Amino acid sequence: MLDRKFLRENRELVTAAVAAKRDTVDVGAYYSADGERRACLQEFEELQAEANRANKAIAAGRKSGADTGADIARMKEISVRLKDLRQQADAAEAAAETLYLRLPNVPHASVRTGGEQDNTVVRTWGEIPAPAFAVKPHWDLGAELGIMDLEAAARMSGSGFTLLTGQGARLERALINFMLDVHLEQGYVEVNAPYLVNRDAMTGTGQLPKMEEDMYACPLDGLYLIPTAEVSVTNMHRQSTLDWERLPLKYVAFSPCFRREAGAAGKDTRGLLRVHQFHKVEMVQFVRPGTSYETLETLTDDAEEILRRLGLPYRVVALASGDLSFAAAKCYDLEAWAAGVGKWLEVSSCSNFEDFQARRAGIRAKGPDGAVFVHTLNGSGLALPRVLVAILENYQTPDGRVRVPEVLRPYLGGLEHLG
RNA sequence: GGAGAGGUUGCCGAGUGGCUUAAGGCGCACGCCUGCUAAGCGUGUGUGGGGAAACUCACCGAGGGUUCGAAUCCCUCCCUCUCCGCCA
Secondary structure, eight states, X not given: OOOHHHHHHOHHHHHHHHHHTTOOOOHHHHHHHHHHHHHHHHHHHHHHHHHHHHHHHHHHHHHHTOOOHXXXXXXXXXXXXXXXXXXXXXXXXXXXXXXXXXXXXXXXXXXXXXXXXXXXXXXEESOOOOOSSOOOOHHHHHHHHTSBOHHHHHHHHOXXXXXXXXXXXXXXHHHHHHHHHHHHHTTOEEEOOOSEEEHHHHHHHTOTTTTGGGSOEETTTTEEEOSSHHHHHHGGGTTEEEOGGGOOEEEEEEEEEEOOOTTOTTSXXXXXXXXXXXXXXXXXXXXXXTSHHHHHHHHHHHHHHHHHHHTOOEEEEEOOGGGSOTTOSEEEEEEEEETTTTEEEEEEEEEEOTTHHHHHHTEEEEETTEEEEOEEEEEEEEEHHHHHHHHHHHTBOTTSOEEOOGGGGGGGTTOOEEO
């Protein structure tokens, strides 16, 4: 979330930012709720101060043995009014808070204002393959090779779930290990964090309250399944003060990700393109404010490194304001080319949240100018299903097999071909 | 799941209804002193909210309650530790 004082002093900017993000939250309602909140608070606090003074008078009177009857009667009267004012103030606070949590982050100045069509390709790497044979989409190829059984997955869980078998399952595991190893080389610390988290954690990173419908939940326990390891890794340090000298902290985590994809029905639904449960390797960094935009570039490059080593052609897309997520100030998507479906597939999102998440989650560091909120960033490195798609489709051979990228062979016992 | 013990402002830790604006210690910062990184002395040192400011309010795991008044009494819940049970 944004600083309350910043909000108060930058009403126009915030209103414009919400519009640029295509967010539907009622900004005006927030401002009037906040005004109401402050008015109520002031009234309540004045009376509270009076009660505190009266209380001291009673204490002093008792000590000296004076008659406190009149003071107590007065306290009684104040106490009744106080209860009333507190209720009012609590209600006003809650109303303002609800809207406060729904206000999105403000896009960085370098972000283009506009919708998805205004996203811009920043750079492209590799050659788009032009095979001389008809490349099969991964859903056909996967079934033929016996490494994928989507029908079986649908029978037990419904559409949008995957089942990898044999070399398919092994290939994914190889990719996970490969990705983790590369990020370890890059200086990240590997962590294994919970896949179920509470409401506070989800609110801390900004998934809640806005994305409630997109999340799987266990209502009996008040827990949610993480849509990305970003949630658990960022919340590692919630409500704590980090050591300034040890920043930046760089973490990498492998985790399953659970997404209801409400409202996305009918879009990219075939095969592995959009699924309710998938695996992902995620990088998260906690950095000093002022360094986060340099870090966004290096973090993005750390993710690109995976694609380069795998030999997958990709492009880097700078998202326009309307395509940015709720909490992000700036974001690059990495898109890998998939020859079978003939599309660029989003395999990573690298975002800078500035202090938006840190303020929500209470993550500080004591710098030279006192305690400040750190900046948080994260990026996929990478999401598995679509990388699997790109490999199956780009590395296809005319005889219907798949060549294994060199860097993965050590992870597969030297295997050179699938099938 | 059962029994017990706990959760206090960075850490340790005092504190069973008003004299707590939470003692004291440690750590940390600044200064003093000392002829040289020790000892000693002094001062300061949490977070959040409101206010232009002076200043003020809240926060003792969370939420309710009792009371004129709650860190302190009562209830519910959460977490940690020990033991037992169950279990991948």
